[in-house]
Each structure stands twice: as structure tokens, then as C-alpha cells.
Amino acid sequence: MIKREIYMQRIRPFINTDLIKVFTGIRRAGKSVMLELVKNELKESGIGEENFLCINFEQFSNSQFLDVESLYKKITDFQKNTKGKIYLFFDEIQEVDGWEKCINSCRIDFDCDIYITGSNAKLLSGELATYLAGRYVEFVIYPFSFAEFFEMNLIKNPNVDKSTCFMQFLKTGGMPFLSNFPDDDSAKSQYLIDIYNSVVLKDVVKRNNIRDVDTLERIVAYAFSNIGHIFSATSLSKYFKSENRKISHDTILNYLKFCSDAFLFYKINRYDLEGKKIVTVNEKYYCADHGLREALFGKNIQNIDQVLENIVCLELLRRNYKVYVGKKGDLEIDFIAEKQGKKIYIQVAYLLANEETIKREFSVYNFVKDSYPKYVVSMDDLDFSQNGIIHKNIKDFLLMEF
Numbered sequence: 001m002i003k004r005e006i007y008m009q010r011i012r013p014f015i016n017t018d019l020i021k022v023f024t025g026i027r028r029a030g031k032s033v034m035l036e037l038v039k040n041e042l043k044e045s046g047i048g049e050e051n052f053l054c055i056n057f058e059q060f061s062n063s064q065f066l067d068v069e070s071l072y073k074k075i076t077d078f079q080k081n082t083k084g085k086i087y088l089f090f091d092e093i094q095e096v097d098g099w100e101k102c103i104n105s106c107r108i109d110f111d112c113d114i115y116i117t118g119s120n121a122k123l124l125s126g127e128l129a130t131y132l133a134g135r136y137v138e139f140v141i142y143p144f145s146f147a148e149f150f151e152m153n154l155i156k157n158p159n160v161d162k163s164t165c166f167m168q169f170l171k172t173g174g175m176p177f178l179s180n181f182p183d184d185d186s187a188k189s190q191y192l193i194d195i196y197n198s199v200v201l202k203d204v205v206k207r208n209n210i211r212d213v214d215t216l217e218r219i220v221a222y223a224f225s226n227i228g229h230i231f232s233a234t235s236l237s238k239y240f241k242s243e244n245r246k247i248s249h250d251t252i253l254n255y256l257k258f259c260s261d262a263f264l265f266y267k268i269n270r271y272d273l274e275g276k277k278i279v280t281v282n283e284k285y286y287c288a289d290h291g292l293r294e295a296l297f298g299k300n301i302q303n304i305d306q307v308l309e310n311i312v313c314l315e316l317l318r319r320n321y322k323v324y325v326g327k328k329g330d331l332e333i334d335f336i337a338e339k340q341g342k343k344i345y346i347q348v349a350y351l352l353a354n355e356e357t358i359k360r361e362f363s364v365y366n367f368v369k370d371s372y373p374k375y376v377v378s379m380d381d382l383d384f385s386q387n388g389i390i391h392k393n394i395k396d397f398l399l400m401e402f
Contacts, residue, residue, distance in 0.1 A: 002151050006318065007034060007139060008041070014137055015042065016085075016113055020103060022124065023117040025141035026263035026288040027203065028195050030176045031117040032056070034141055035089045038115060042087060052087045053078045057095040068098040072105065079110050086112045094118045104131040119203055121261040140263075142318045143289045144174030146311070146398040152179050166395045170307060171300055173291020192295035203262035210258070215247055219255045223265055223285050224293050228309040228334075230282045256285065263288050266317060271324035271336055273368070284325055286313040305350045308394060309334060312348050312377060315398055326368075333364050343372040344402060352380050352391075362389055373402070 014021055015038065023031045039052060053075065055062050065071040079086050088106065093099050093116045106112055124138055144152065149169045153160045156179070172178055172188055175195065181187040200220065210216055222236060233252040240247045259265050266286050270279040287293055290307045294300040300307045316323045316337045326333030326345065335346040345368060352358045362384075365374050374389045377397045384391040392400070 001033065001037075002148060002155070003037060004030065004034065004148065006145070006148075007141060008037060010139060010320075011038060012041075018107060018113075018135070020107060020132060020136040021115045022136050022138045023115070023141050024121060024123055024138060024263070025119070026143070026195075027119050027199055028175055028177060029141050029143045029263075029288070031119075031141045032091050033176065034139075035091060035115055035117060039087070039089060047087065051082055051084060052089060054089040054091075056091040058092045066096050068096055068102050071096060071099070072102045075102075075106055075110070079112070084111075086110060088112055088114045088116075090114075090116045092117060092119060094120055094123055100131045104135075107132075107135065119199075119262065120207060121263065122207075140317075142174075142314060143291075144176055145315060145318055146174070146395070149174050150399070152176075156182065162395055170304070170311075171291070171294055173289040173294065175289055175291055178291070188291075189295045192289075192292050196292050196296060199262050199264050200259075204255075204258045204264070207262075208258045210255070215245070215251070216255050218245075219247075219252055220259060220264070221297070223256065223259070224287055224297060225299075227286050227290075227293070228284055228306045228313075231285055232282055260285075264292075266313070268313065268323055268325055268335075270327045270332075273326055273328045273333075273336075278324065279327060286310045288314070305348075308350060308377075308379070309348045311394070311398070312346060316346075319402075326364075328367055331364055331367065333368070343370070345372065345374040347374075347376045348394075349376065349378040352376075352378050352384050358384055362386060365389055 233249045268284045321337035321339045324336045326336045376391045
């Protein structure tokens with residue numbers, strides 16, 4: 001188990017505070033492991049095992065606690081029989097109807113430190129916001145970054161080559177459990193397909209009462225195929241119409257919203273650099289893990305430019321940047337990333353194979369006059385940096401601090 005320091009550094013300041021720590025993200029991204037990592041640090045600080053109440057609500061053995069009153073009674077009994085502060089670790093808590101009131105009562109009634117996970121963005125909407133306004137902090141947990149993927153592989157093989165490792169990452173993505181199938185591509189693919197089915201069927205279809213599953217899967221397939229491309233619900237509606245399938249503009253947008261709520265996709269809005277405003281149409285979508293795309297469609301290497309862009313986008317989100325696509329007229333910068341008043345620009349390419357390509361990728365910065373760092377990222381090993389614009393090999397970019 002690697003320590004996933006990128007998250008632990010953010011979580012530590014909130015340990016042993018009365019703020020509820022909420023871990024969200026796509027299924028199997030490692031939320032349960034994060035609970036275990038926090039628990040281990042608490043135990044290392046001297047907290048005894050008897051002070052922890054840990055419940056995974058997807059386990060059948062815990063089904064009696066899906067009733068909120070039974071859950072609250074369990075917590076009350078536990079608190080009465082425990083000396084000192086209690087630590088509550090609740091995995092996939094969205095399975096409990098009315099859990100918001102229970103958690104809020106625990107926060108008020110007991111001396112406790114609370115950690116919960118959920119696989120849907122709606123976990124933090126509606127009632128939770130009402131009951132717990134200002135009383136929770138959210139951490140979105142993503143699949144392994146390349147740095148974490150490389151770290152895991154180094155543990156297993158200290159002589160592993162960075163370039164070989166990256167090519168494997170390109171193909172399989174970063175779902176943490178894949179490290180249990182080191183030499184079995186078939187098992188990896190089946191595992192990823194099972195994750196996809198679980199997300200679509202449980203977190204999208206069931207949660208949103210979708211009846212037309214075939215239409216949903218067609219929209220999802222289109223979104224996976226077109227990661228990094230400008231998305232138009234109107235164009236997609238016309239495309240379906242040409243196939244004699246009538247699907248409304250609103251249905252397409254709703255289905256994509258449901259998938260984004262399940263962390264299957266991330267919507268990235270465009271930012272007009274001239275008008276200094278967010279453009280709310282023709283956004284782009286990126287998938288939570290490019291390994292899912294490979295398992296479902298098998299075209300990551302053929303569409304390597306899209307996949308590299310997806311990897312960079314997820315890396316920026318993982319590092320807590322607000323991410324936009326830069327736009328000025330017909331020109332576009334792949335990503336503008338902002339955090340704590342700072343900004344970086346990133347243009348992603350497969351290879352800078354000739355002078356024409358180099359000119360095209362670097363010239364997008366001609367109209368950007370500020371002094372924030374500007375990068376062109378590609379798979380080239382040679383350094384093509386020029387005119388203050390930094391060129392980085394994508395492996396090095398993903399492993400560096402920024």
C-alpha cells in the first residue's frame with residue numbers, strides 16, 4: 001500500500017477536528033484505502049483500536065445498519081462503551097437513507113471525529129448542505145496518478161524503467177487494484193469493465209431511475225470516444241436522429257450530468273481570454289480513468305493525443321487546480337489551471353515531429369501576455385523550449401512539482 005501523500009497532506013490538518021471529512025470519487029479509486037491510511041496514522045499517534053467504529057455499508061453483514069435509526073443506536077451504544085473520543089469511519093454512506101441527520105446528530109451529541117465516503121457528487125448536495133453547512137470538508141479521490149503508478153511499480157521492481165512504466169500506464173490507467181494483476185492483461189480488462197458496469201448500473205441507472213439504458217450507453221460511448229473534443233448536445237442529438245433515434249438535447253445533457261455526478265466524466269468549461277469570462281456552451285469532457293476507455297473500446301494508442309490530454313487534465317484536477325480550456329477567437333489553449341491566485345498554461349501534443357507542428361503548438365501563446373508559466377507537453381525526449389515557453393516530456397511533467 002502506498003501512502004498517497006498528495007491526499008494525506010491535505011487531510012492531516014483536519015484530523016481530530018469537528019469538521020466531517022468527506023471522501024468522494026469514482027468507485028474503486030481508493031476511497032476505502034484512504035480511510036485505512038487515516039486510521040493507521042491515528043493509531044500511530046496512540047489511538048487504540050477500541051476507539052474506532054468502521055462500517056462499510058455495501059457489505060451484507062452490515063445491512064442492518066442501512067436503517068438510520070439502527071445506525072444511530074449502534075453509534076450510541078459504541079460511544080457509551082468507549083472511553084475517550086470515538087472515531088467513525090463510514091464507507092459508501094449514501095446507501096443509508098437519511099444518513100445526513102444521523103451524522104449531524106453524531107457531530108453534536110458525541111466527542112467524535114467523522115470520516116465518510118461516497119461515490120456520487122450528490123452526496124454533498126441538498127440536505128447535507130442544509131444540515132452540515134460549513135461543517136464538512138471534501139476530498140475528491142482520483143485513480144493513481146502516473147507518479148503513484150510509478151511508485152507502486154518501483155516497490156515491486158526497483159529496476160523498472162520510467163518509459164516502460166509510462167507506456168503501461170497509457171494502456172491500463174491508474175485504478176489501484178490493477179497492481180494485483182501485474183502480467184494479466186485479460187484480467188485487468190475484465191476488472192475495468194466490471195468497474196464501468198458497476199458505475200453505470202448502480203451509480204447512474206439505479207440512482208437516477210433511468211429506463212432507456214441503451215440510450216445512456218450510446219451517449220457514454222460517444223463521450224468516451226470524444227474526450228478532449230468540443231461537445232455539443234445539439235450535434236449529438238442530430239447524429240442520433242440520422243440513426244433514426246430521437247433523443248432530445250435535454251436528455252443528452254441530463255445523462256451526462258448523471259455520469260459526471262458518478263465521477264465517470266469531468267466537464268471542463270471554456271474560458272474566453274478576451275472577454276475574461278467562462279463560456280457555458282461547447283464544453284469538453286474528460287474521463288475519470290483512461291484505462292476504462294481502453295478496456296471498453298481498445299483505442300488508447302490510436303487516439304494517443306486524446307489520451308495524453310486526458311492524463312494531463314486529470315493530473316491538474318488531482319492537484320486541486322481549477323481547470324478551463326483557454327479560448328480566443330478560433331485559437332485554443334488546451335488547459336488554463338488556477339490555484340491560490342496562481343495560474344499555469346498547458347498545451348498538450350503527441351510529438352513535435354516537424355517545424356510546422358512546433359510552430360502550431362507554441363504559437364497558441366502569442367496572444368497571452370502575462371508572465372505565468374506556459375508549457376508545451378509532449379512525448380518527445382528532446383527539449384524544444386523557446387521564447388520563455390517551457391517544453392517538457394510528459395513523464396517528467398507528471399512527476400515534477402508545479
